[in-house]
Amino acid sequence: MVGAMPVNIIPKFYNDTIGGCNGMEDEIQVSIGSRVKSGDDFGTVKYIGEVQGYNGIWYGVEWDDVARGKHDGFVDNIQYFKTTKSNAGSFVRPNKISPLRTCADAIRKYYGDREDETVAAHRRTVINEWKREMGAPFIEMVGFEKIHQKHKNRMAIDMSEETLSQLSINFASLEKLNISVCDYEWSDILVLSHLWPKINEIIAAYNRIKKITPPEVTLRTLTILRLDGNPIDSWNEVNNLGRLKNLKVLSLNDCEICEIRFNNEPGNGKINVFDNLEVLFLNRNKINDWRSISELDKLKNLKKLYFLKNPIQNSEDYDTTSQLVIAKIGSLQELNGSIITRELRRGAEYDYLKRYGAEWKVAQQDAVQKLAFDIEHCRFQELIDKYGIPDDSLLVKQVRNTTLTSQLLEIILRDENGKILKKKFPSTMAVQKLVTLAQRLFSKTGNTGTPTLNLLDDQMKGAEIPLDNVMKDLAYYSIKNGDTILVRFR
CATH class of the missing domain: 3.80.10.10 (Ribonuclease Inhibitor)
Structure with missing residues (x-):
C-alpha cells in the first residue's frame, strides 16, 4: 500500500485551477485598471475608494459603451478619476460588478504556464527523493510544465x-x-x-x-x-x-x-x-x-x-x-x-476620359492648372496613352440647344446578321426604351429574346462600349450623329 503523499508537493485545486506558485484561486482581485462587467456592459476600473457624502467603498468605472456612463469622474465638483471619453464614467458598488479574469490568468488556466526553473528544479528534487523513499519510481507528477508542453x-x-x-x-x-x-x-x-x-x-x-x-x-x-x-x-x-x-x-x-x-x-x-x-x-x-x-x-x-x-x-x-x-x-x-x-x-475608363476630357484639355494650356489636374487625376495621362485622345466633341463643353430637332441623333443599328437600320432618336431617350425598340425592329429576322446594346466607338479603334445601364439616357454615353450601335441577342 502506498503511503500518504507529502503535503508540500501536492498541488492544490480550486474550481479546476491549480494552486501554488504557478496557480491561482478562482477568486479574482479587482484593482485600478481591472476589467469588469455589469450585466451586458464592460468597463475599466479607474478609481477605488470613498466618495465624499456617500458611505462605503465605491468603484469608479469608465464604460466601453458611453451610454452607460453618467459623468467624467466628477461628483459634486470633485474629480475622482478622468475618463478618456466624455461622460463615460460612473460610480458603482462592488457588489454590482463582476471582475473579469485577466488575459494572463485565462491563459494560465487554459494553457498552463512554464514554471520558474529554480522552482521546477526544486520540485523535481523533492519528488525524486520521495520516489526513492517509497520505492515507487513509476510515479510521475504532471503539472504546468507538462501542460505547457502540450x-x-x-x-x-x-x-x-x-x-x-x-x-x-x-x-x-x-x-x-x-x-x-x-x-x-x-x-x-x-x-x-x-x-x-x-x-x-x-x-x-x-x-x-x-x-x-x-x-x-x-x-x-x-x-x-x-x-x-x-x-x-x-x-x-x-x-x-x-x-x-x-x-x-x-x-x-x-x-x-x-x-x-x-x-x-x-x-x-x-x-x-x-x-x-x-x-x-x-x-x-x-x-x-x-x-x-x-x-x-x-x-x-x-x-x-x-x-x-x-x-x-x-x-x-x-x-x-x-x-x-x-x-x-x-x-x-x-x-x-x-x-x-x-x-x-474598358467602359469605365472610357467614360472617365469623356467625363474629364474637356477639363484636361483646358489644363494643358496652363502649367499650374496642368499640375493640379495631374495630381487630382493620377491615371489620366496613362489612359490617354492607352486609348488616345477622345474626339473633340467629347472634350469641349457644348452649348445645349433645347430644340427637339437639335436633340435628335441619327444612329445606325446593326445586328449580328448584318441587318442595318438608320433611325433618329432623341438624346434624352432611355437606353431601356432603345432596347425595347431594337427588340421589335429586329425580331422579324428571326431574333428572339432581349438584346444587349454596344456602342461601336471608332475613336477607340473599334472598341465596344456596353450600354449596360438601361436607366441612363443616350446622352449619358455621349452618342453622336452617325454612331453605330451593335444589337446582340442572348
Whole structure:
C-alpha cells in the first residue's frame, strides 16, 4: 500500500485551477485598471475608494459603451478619476460588478504556464527523493510544465473584451490574436508584440487606437490587420503601417478617415510603402473627395477594395461611383466583392476620359492648372496613352440647344446578321426604351429574346462600349450623329 503523499508537493485545486506558485484561486482581485462587467456592459476600473457624502467603498468605472456612463469622474465638483471619453464614467458598488479574469490568468488556466526553473528544479528534487523513499519510481507528477508542453503550439487565441495588462507569457507559435473591444491604444499592442514573433493576424477592432507608431522590429510576419471601428482620422497614421512588408489585408471599416494622401506628386508613380498590400477595406468612413481614390492607384499591388457608404458616394448613383473607382485604380481586380471584367474596366475608363476630357484639355494650356489636374487625376495621362485622345466633341463643353430637332441623333443599328437600320432618336431617350425598340425592329429576322446594346466607338479603334445601364439616357454615353450601335441577342 502506498503511503500518504507529502503535503508540500501536492498541488492544490480550486474550481479546476491549480494552486501554488504557478496557480491561482478562482477568486479574482479587482484593482485600478481591472476589467469588469455589469450585466451586458464592460468597463475599466479607474478609481477605488470613498466618495465624499456617500458611505462605503465605491468603484469608479469608465464604460466601453458611453451610454452607460453618467459623468467624467466628477461628483459634486470633485474629480475622482478622468475618463478618456466624455461622460463615460460612473460610480458603482462592488457588489454590482463582476471582475473579469485577466488575459494572463485565462491563459494560465487554459494553457498552463512554464514554471520558474529554480522552482521546477526544486520540485523535481523533492519528488525524486520521495520516489526513492517509497520505492515507487513509476510515479510521475504532471503539472504546468507538462501542460505547457502540450499546448505550446497553440496558434490562435481570442481575448476580445478581456485585458492584456498582466500578460507575461511568450507564445512563440501564436499566429492569430483577437483583442477587439479591449479599450487598447496602438502603443499597448506594440508593447506586447514581442511576445508573438510568428503572429500572422491581429484583430483589434473597436478599441481606442487613434495614433499609430511605426513598428520597428516586431510584427514582421503580420499579413492581416483589422482595425475596424477605431477613431483613426488621419491617413498619416495609416501610412505608419506601410513598413509592414508582409501586410496583405488591412481593414479600416467604420473609422473616421476623411482623406487619403501619400504625396503631392503628379501622376501615378508607385510608392515604397505597403509593398504587398492586396486587400483594403474602407467602408463607412468620411472620405469626401475623389482624389483620395486616385491616390490608391499609387499602391503597387492593390487588387481588392471595399468602398461603400462614404460621403463622396452620395453625389452619384452606385454604378457611376463604381465606374469612377475602377477607372482611377488600374490594378484593381475586385470592387466590393464583384469581379472587374475586361469589358467593365474598358467602359469605365472610357467614360472617365469623356467625363474629364474637356477639363484636361483646358489644363494643358496652363502649367499650374496642368499640375493640379495631374495630381487630382493620377491615371489620366496613362489612359490617354492607352486609348488616345477622345474626339473633340467629347472634350469641349457644348452649348445645349433645347430644340427637339437639335436633340435628335441619327444612329445606325446593326445586328449580328448584318441587318442595318438608320433611325433618329432623341438624346434624352432611355437606353431601356432603345432596347425595347431594337427588340421589335429586329425580331422579324428571326431574333428572339432581349438584346444587349454596344456602342461601336471608332475613336477607340473599334472598341465596344456596353450600354449596360438601361436607366441612363443616350446622352449619358455621349452618342453622336452617325454612331453605330451593335444589337446582340442572348
